[in-house]
Amino acid sequence: MLWDVCREGACGQELLRVMSADTVPAPLDGGVGPDLTRMRATVERLAGDDFTGRRVGTTGGRAAAMWLADELRGHGAEVHFDEFTLEGAVREVYATPRMRFDDGKSATDLVFRRDFCEHLATAELAHPREARLAEADGSVAGAWVLIDGWSPEAAADAHHRGATGLLIPRGIDSAGWMPKMIAGPPVVGIPALAVRTDLHKRMRRSIGAGRVTATAPVRVVDVPGQNVVAEFRPPGSGVNVLLTAHFDGVGDDPGYRFPAACDNASGVAAIVEAARLLHAGLPPGVGLSVALLDAEEAGAHGSAHHAPQVTPGTYVVNLDGAAQLGSAAIEAGGAAEPLLTALDRAGRKLGVPLRAETMPSDNRRYAAAGLPSVGIGMGMPGYQTPAETPDRVENTTLIAAAALLHATVIDLVSTITLTAD
Amino acid sequence: MSTETTKTSGGFDGSPLEALQAPAAGGCCGSAPAAKAEQASGCCGTAVAPTEASGCCGTSAEKAPAAKSCCG
Numbered sequence: 001m002l003w004d005v006c007r008e009g010a011c012g013q014e015l016l017r018v019m020s021a022d023t024v025p026a027p028l029d030g031g032v033g034p035d036l037t038r039m040r041a042t043v044e045r046l047a048g049d050d051f052t053g054r055r056v057g058t059t060g061g062r063a064a065a066m067w068l069a070d071e072l073r074g075h076g077a078e079v080h081f082d083e084f085t086l087e088g089a090v091r092e093v094y095a096t097p098r099m100r101f102d103d104g105k106s107a108t109d110l111v112f113r114r115d116f117c118e119h120l121a122t123a124e125l126a127h128p129r130e131a132r133l134a135e136a137d138g139s140v141a142g143a144w145v146l147i148d149g150w151s152p153e154a155a156a157d158a159h160h161r162g163a164t165g166l167l168i169p170r171g172i173d174s175a176g177w178m179p180k181m182i183a184g185p186p187v188v189g190i191p192a193l194a195v196r197t198d199l200h201k202r203m204r205r206s207i208g209a210g211r212v213t214a215t216a217p218v219r220v221v222d223v224p225g226q227n228v229v230a231e232f233r234p235p236g237s238g239v240n241v242l243l244t245a246h247f248d249g250v251g252d253d254p255g256y257r258f259p260a261a262c263d264n265a266s267g268v269a270a271i272v273e274a275a276r277l278l279h280a281g282l283p284p285g286v287g288l289s290v291a292l293l294d295a296e297e298a299g300a301h302g303s304a305h306h307a308p309q310v311t312p313g314t315y316v317v318n319l320d321g322a323a324q325l326g327s328a329a330i331e332a333g334g335a336a337e338p339l340l341t342a343l344d345r346a347g348r349k350l351g352v353p354l355r356a357e358t359m360p361s362d363n364r365r366y367a368a369a370g371l372p373s374v375g376i377g378m379g380m381p382g383y384q385t386p387a388e389t390p391d392r393v394e395n396t397t398l399i400a401a402a403a404l405l406h407a408t409v410i411d412l413v414s415t416i417t418l419t420a421d
Numbered sequence: 422m423s424t425e426t427t428k429t430s431g432g433f434d435g436s437p438l439e440a441l442q443a444p445a446a447g448g449c450c451g452s453a454p455a456a457k458a459e460q461a462s463g464c465c466g467t468a469v470a471p472t473e474a475s476g477c478c479g480t481s482a483e484k485a486p487a488a489k490s491c492c493g
Contacts, residue, residue, distance in 0.1 A: 330433075332440040340437035348432035356439035374440070 034273050034402035036395055042071070042269035043398075046247065047259035047390050054260055055182065055251025056086060056295040056302075057223020064247055068228045068268070068292050075276045077230035077290065084305040087222045089298045091120050091182050095217035096254050098128060099193065103202065104209025113178045113256065113385075115199055118218045119168055119192035120184025121155065125216040129191070131164040133203055133210045144212045146204050155188040165191035165214065169200035177385035180250045180258060183299045191216040225294040227302045232279040233288040239413050240287035240314040241278075242371075243405065244303065244362055245271040246296030250384050261390040262323035262380035268292055270322040270398055274405035286413050287314070293362050296320075303362035307369035315339050315412060316373035318363035322401035323393040324379030329357035332374045333367020339374050339412060346407035352400050376404070 045051075045067065052060030069079045097118055099110040110116050134143035136154065141162035147154055150168050158166055172178055178194065193214055195203065203210055228247070245267035249260030259265075275290045282288060293302035303318075310316070317339070328347070332340050347354045363375030378401050382388035433439070 330437075330440040336441060337438060340440055344432045344437040348430070351431040353431055354433045354437075354440075356433065356435075356437075 034270075034277065034399050034406070036399055038276075039269040039273050039398045039402065040390075040393075040395070042272060043261050043265045043390050043393050046265035046268060047261040049257065053252040053258040054247060054249040056090065056225045056248045056298050057221065058251055060251070061248055061294065062226070065226050065228050065292075065294065068247060068272075069230075071272060072228065072230035072275075072290065072292075075230075075232070075272070076279055077232045077275075079228065079230045082227040082229050082291075082302075082306050082309070084225050084227075084295075084301065085222065086225055086295055086298055086301055088220055089183055089295075089301060090221050090223055091118070091184065091218055092221045092251075093118055093218050093253050095126075095215075097193070097215050097217055099195075099212065099214040101199065101203060102211045102213075103206040104211075110195075110199065113180065113253070114172070114176055114196070116193055116195045116214075117170070117178040117180070118216055119150065119166070119194050120181060121150070121152070121186065121188045122165075122192040122216045122218050123188060123190050124219050125165065125191040125214070128213050128215050129164055130211060130213040133167075133207045133212060134163075135204075135207065138207075144214070146200065146207070150185075150192075152185065152188060155190065155192065159189040163190055165193065165216070167193055167195050167200060167203065167212070169197040170194035171197055173383070173385060175382070175385065175387050177387060179384040180253065181384065182250050182297055187220060225298075225302055225305075227294050227306050228292040229306065230275070230290040230292075231288075232275055232290065233282065233286060235287035235289075235311040235314070236285045238285040238287070239416050240289075240311055241409050241412070242289045242291060242310060242314050242316045242366075243271045243275055243409075244291045244293055244316060244318040244366070246293040246300075246302065246320065246362055248294045248297055248302070250297050256386050258384065258386060259389050260384075261382075261393050262321060262388050263383060264296070264320050264380070265390075266322040266378075266380070266393045266398060267319040267401070270401035270405060271319050273398075273402040274409070277402070277406050278409055281410070282413060283417070287311070288409075289314075296362055300362050300365050303365035307365045307371065310366065310369065310371055312370065314371055316363065316366040316371050317405060317408065318361055318366070318373065318375045319401060319405065320359065320361040320363075320375065320377050321380035322378045322397050324381045325352070325394065325397040325400055326379065327353035327355045328401075328404070329359050329377040330354050330374055331357065331359035331363065332372075333364060334370060334372040336367075336372040336374055338416060339372050339408070342412035342415060343374060343376075343404075343408045345411050346404055349407055350400065350403050352404050376401075 359375035
């Protein structure tokens with residue numbers, strides 16, 4: 001009922017008011033509106049143990065792609081895999097890095113991703129290396145060198161002078177985690193590890209007596225990737241729409257799960273649900289496809305591979321994060337004015353606040369390919385940490401995201417069709 | 422880090438076309454959006470190496486949530 005009212009543009013704040021209530025709205029009007037149960041099931045499934053955090057090129061990532069393909073086929077789409085290869089883009093932690101800090105009085109084993117983590121530019125160090133601590137402007141040969149900020153020049157200099165490795169300060173998030181990423185600057189010639197800022201200061205104070213023993217079991221891997229591309233309605237001479245969301249994550253660490261429920265199982269769930277609704281309700285002649293993208297976390301390589309294949313003029317809507325809505329961040333590229341206007345009207349109808357904000361995700365690849373595109377971000381609490389679990393994905397945000405996508409496409413199609421007539 | 426504005430109504434506060442404008446400095450490695458999208462590697466899909474100072478690509482955890490808008 002609520003959905004029908006909103007679709008007619010009369011609900012204003014009603015959707016958000018109801019969504020903000022403690023009770024979860026039931027599927028609306030015989031399944032006409034966004035189906036929360038279905039979206040939650042998608043989030044839970046993608047965050048499951050057997051998908052191992054869905055990093056590109058892993059068994060779990062490939063299994064997630066297969067599962068998504070089956071889901072999309074179940075909704076009536078023709079599905080194919082858009083395959084590609086990534087060379088030198090992914091950093092893989094293949095064992096838990098170790099670090100022991102001895103300040104000269106006592107030794108402490110530090111906790112990976114709490115006290116320290118890999119720096120993405122690190123050289124591989126499989127076996128523990130013990131060394132004294134030193135400042136960069138001191139005698140660095142045979143020492144772990146404490147530097148205040150990363151630069152490839154500083155790394156090259158330390159390497160040239162025979163340093164054992166680099167220790168760089170890093171903060172933590174509100175839950176005490178160091179978020180994981182898998183793509184970064186070019187690898188340097190010596191090990192590099194990030195150390196929690198306060199520990200880094202303690203290490204600096206211990207120079208002269210302090211020693212560090214550490215490993216950096218990190219390597220660069222070449223991996224295959226595969227986008228899941230689903231055609232619900234073939235491209236026609238009228239309006240063509242492509243909905244996208246990346247399904248990959250940064251992948252589990254040895255000993256740590258990274259469920260990636262918010263970034264971006266939530267976005268995938270909302271995109272698939274919106275497509276299901278649109279497939280049932282769009283007028284003839286409108287093209288509708290979905291691309292669930294791989295390797296976003298490695299540098300948006302899946303969308304870079306897919307974008308050139310898309311029919312020119314297709315309107316692209318990318319969703320990255322649908323887990324915690326304050327207001328939706330919107331970034332547009334290409335000739336996206338009609339899309340932005342439709343998005344604004346949909347937001348007003350549904351009471352979903354929007355703000356112009358950087359949203360550098362897969363949408364940028366489509367914009368770079370000359371396609372009118374918008375990227376939408378609706379929050380990702382616990383970002384790329386083990387705390388990014390399904391319970392962090394808000395029901396209200398899932399519903400708002402699916403509803404916003406649906407209403408935007410309906411408005412866009414209606415407006416362009418009316419203009420053409 | 423972005424500053425989120427609490428709104429009481431839906432849609433954009435201003436013109437929707439503001440979303441077409443270049444992101445403010447501090448987006449990804451300080452580069453322009455076109456540069457970010459067109460390059461194939463490095464930070465945020467750029468050839469610009471991320472630095473600790475920019476908070477990009479996981480080098481500064483305090484900025485990492487915002488750096489989502491940085492490193493993909």
